[in-house]
Amino acid sequence: MQLIPDGRLYGTNEQGLVDAEGILLTPETLAAFSAMQQAATAEGIDLRICSGYRSFERQQTIWNGKASGRRQLLDKYCQLVSPADYTEDELVQLILIWSALPGCSRHHWGTDIDVFDAAMISRDDLHLIPAEYLAAGPCHQLYQWLLEHAAGYGFYFPFQAGLSGVSPEPWHLSYFPQSGDYLAAFDIQQLTTLLQNSELRLKGSVLSQLDKLLDEFVYRVAPPPA
Template identity: 30%
Template sequence: MKKGTKLIISAAAAVTAAVIAGTMCAFAAKAGNGDVNGDGKVNITDITLTAAFVKGKRMLSDKALAAADVNGDGSVNNTDITRLAAFVKGKRNLDGSEFAPTGPVIEVKNGVTYVDGILVVNKSYALPQNYGNGLTAETQKAFNNMQAAAWNDGISLNICSGFRSYSYQSQLYWSYVNRDGQWAADTYSARPGHSEHQTGLAIDINNASTSFNGTREAKWIAAHCADYGFILRYPYGKEDKTGFMYESWHVRYVGKDLARKITDSGLCLEEYLGIDSYYH
């Protein structure tokens, strides 16, 4: 064997050894994006390519090496494989940090559902039978303030339906079912345990019927209720989101800041929180 040939073989062996050790670096030490094959996605294929490189089974281009070095230490090794795998499994970001929660944070405390800290009752989320004992003090105070302001504008507002117990809602709902059938009743009346009135945060004003729609009072409520911490809980055009017909008379207390944010967003509560409303 010639001397030149030995040098070539020695050089090749050195390269292979470097590859196996995962320390060959022909790129700047900067955290890669994990897209080793450059297809715009980070998935099992990228893990496979990186693993093959670390095992010395295949070479990677400089661009691919830079992408595979997800921890940015200037080398591609088992640490990068671990991070890629955790990312693809949805457990961690490529930098090793835990994924931030996506979507709403839903907690259930004593049978009551809170979404991002907001008590929620709809077709998807129910209350325990023994929950509630009247309008909350905050709700009553907010309504009193709204009522006084409306009076100053020549508008008379009164509560026609406030707190409803589980048993009362059950009687009401089943009377509607007997009268109109369950499909129809479900469009305008909540099943027991699914009524906002049981929370003590919801109020029907003046006249809980479609004849209230378009009245001076209804228009005033829509324009001003957020100033007192209320939202129109079942807005027009959101029936497929809330699960209920448009109710210009039904308001829900959420506090002034949140009421203003929801109202200005043009979203119903379900849309704002990113939740659904249907009987499961």
């Protein structure tokens, strides 16, 4: 198993990451992505990253925004809903359909990326919703290409229908030669301490059911290719 810098599992340490046009990744993830990007370019696809490493603080901002109603909150059907209509426990589950709990995001690791086809849609117009990647969506060709070729470069889709607690995300790729080690090293006690000392909204609800949330939304992901 690779040596993982302290704090990297939970988004509190950027040590060892490299900058790829403003996006931080592990060196291995960047090298593999660059090779995949070059292959996609040869087939007319402008493969770009819109999100890589994300800190605990950034993920907490996203979480708190959804919990408070300051950011859009979507249900599993991608319909806009109001946090006022749910109990705290229900709201925690609802947020986790699309957004990770701070400290639990795979984006903390530098091995996971969100991608899009810049030849078909601009970063400013991208919403990262399934419709953009499915039939008739601007990133459909990219998604189909990745289904066929991503594994050859070490990437796969960890969030798939029926295989993950998180809803399917056809834009989210994981560099599985490294991300598997990160998942195996995850420690609930370290996470609990971090959350207890955080400014997380819905903290009481989260901590009271943390074991269950980790089982469903962290550990339950699609297996990488054999």
